[in-house]
Amino acid sequence: MRHTEFWSRMEDALGAGYARAWARQFVMGELGGRTAQEALDDGVSPKEVWAAVWKTLELPARER
Template structure:
């Protein structure tokens, strides 16, 4: 998954006005307590970040 797809999915599920804030402030346990932005900066693959976000947002399996 490309980083642009990660951002598009986050925007689709959280809304244009909130997804960036969530990505900067929500610490995800599956990412070692890092935020989406911190994980990207650390070089974590976008697919792994999406899986952590998917779990945190409790999205349906069809969105995985």
């Protein structure tokens, strides 16, 4: 997964106006106590970050 696909999925899940703010503010245990943005900045793959977001938001399986 590329960063562009990650951000597209985030916007689909949370809305274009909220996705990036959520990614900067919401800390997830699955990412070692980091936000999605921090994890991406630290080099974690977008696929791994999306898996944590998907789990946290309890999104439908079809969005995995």
